[in-house]
Amino acid sequence: MRTKPTTSRFFGALADHLDQILVVVAVSGLFAGFAVSWTNWPPAPQLVWAAATIPVLTALLVQAGHSMLHGDFGLDIVAALSMTVALVFGETLAANIVALMYAGGQLLEAFASGRAAKEMTALLGRVAKTAMRYRSNRLEEVPIEILSPGDRLLIRHGEVLPVDGVVFSGSALLDQSALTGEAIPIERRTSEEVLSGSTSVGTAFELKTLHRASESTYAGIVRLVEAAQRSKAPMASLADRYAIGFLFLTISLAIAAWLLSGNSRRALAVLVVATPCPLILAVPVALVSGLSRSARAGVLVKGGDVLEALSRVRVALLDKTGTVTHGSAEIVQIRSASWVPETELLRLAASLDQASNHVMAAALVAAAQKRGIALSSPIDVREDAGAGLEGQIDGKRVVIGGSGFVQNCSNEGDPRTFRLGVKPGQVVVAVAIDGVVAGIIVMADQIRSDASQAIKELRRAGVAKIILATGDRLDVATAISDRLGIDEILGDLTPEAKVEAVVAARKFGPVMMVGDGINDAPALASADAGIAMGARGAAASSEAAGVVLLVDKLAPLAQAIAIAHRTITIAKQSVIVGLGLSLVAMCFAAFGYLPPVQGALLQELIDLVVILNAMRALR
Structure with missing residues (x-):
């Protein structure tokens, strides 16, 4: 009766650690082949290297087949082709090196992505499960799902606030670093609002709940994080868009080298150095690193496509209430x-x-x-x-x-x-x-104390035109904009009019809209990059926006744009360097200056250089 669950757990664990297992197999086979080369049986090392290559090739073929069923013709086809041809031509050492290169690249991507997503996944592990609630002046531990607005809770030292609320009695010393990136704890006194997800680092205090757990700030942020982790950026598929052309070029050059020289090893060498791990891995590694870096700055970017849009912004529309002002x-x-x-x-x-x-x-x-x-x-x-x-x-x-x-x-x-x-x-x-x-x-x-400086930073980050777009009276908006040096003022706007303002502003370039209210949600959704003041803003605006400011300040916005610029630049560098180095190495291989084994080693070095370059986006 226990066989099936045990077997299921075994294969689940195997799948979870497949990258590590394949690297161990490839490395072990490589060294074992050299070890048995001292025996009196010449085929021994060839058999060992072939045996170490086959598991990696099998896993790669399964992955490539799954991708092709979904219409995704990835560049990993070249890696599978080079291993297969090497085995057929008897170049098992080269095949083993390519197998190690591919398996090692997969493992490096998993490591980089895991490190880059650390700040975001840490949010998921901090969700409180229960709370201490007062009932008839007695404390009871209850699941947070049953909490209602108006409940009185006891928050003890070291506990994570399960819901949004106000300090009912006492004072709260809170660590909001997981939400905002601010390292210094803040103090909140009686009747002041506090955010779920904050950690109490002072004495115990009583909290009066404002929302249900599912409607609180922290729950909304967690939902946004999960959506960000599931998303795949269009730029990550940039490599895939070049896959067919690069594959055609590789095969053509390999065949031409074989036919013109009559040496099959040149064709194999071309295939080996064309293995495009940098192109497959470096772009997503750079993007995930950029998302993580933004999260550490207090800005949650929902995906790589949003990060790319943020890097192209040239026009900013700012709501007034709750955005430029405190609300x-x-x-x-x-x-x-x-x-x-x-x-x-x-x-x-x-x-x-x-x-x-x-x-x-x-x-x-x-x-x-x-x-x-x-x-x-x-x-x-x-x-x-x-x-x-x-x-x-x-x-x-x-x-x-x-x-x-x-x-x-x-x-x-x-x-x-x-x-x-x-x-x-x-x-x-x-x-x-x-x-x-x-x-x-x-x-x-x-007006927010940091608003003037934030606007200056936006201009330095490449935003050429800044517009104040508000539903408030025009004379009120004018009085504020005169103090901030805003280029254009739009007042008395309905939600529909804000959408029209976003569309009209596109004649000046890609547009970002910054707002916090429910009335801003349509404009946030229609902008190239929608930015929500998520710390205090409405849930609708956070859901509609592609970027959420987790701290109640404008200052991190310019920093997020700078991070986006740098991340996309690094991702493009990775594409150009990966393709360029592979093409140069392919030409050397085609003319016979780079044998298969040396070509495989060179490609391994190219992989490491380009992926480590992509990881610079973490800094």
């Missing part, structure tokens, strides 16, 4: 009457806003807590939805909201006297205390 309101200025300190005005306003679920109220409360202001509990609160609210704070009657609402609820003062110099895009929150207008709090979605 949340922050206090710009507090203007208070002479009889109330600014800090007290903010304390009273934020204390009252605790009773509201309005987005601006939440931003005001968060801003006060960030400044370390202790808030009081509001009582007797009355809210006029969308206009403002009033209530008692420490015995004082406080009113907060729009200027009109506050003035109507006050006996003295006018909020408009505080509004002089308020800029477009800024929001004014008026405050009255005990019936007297006490001042205003000016809030705005602030």
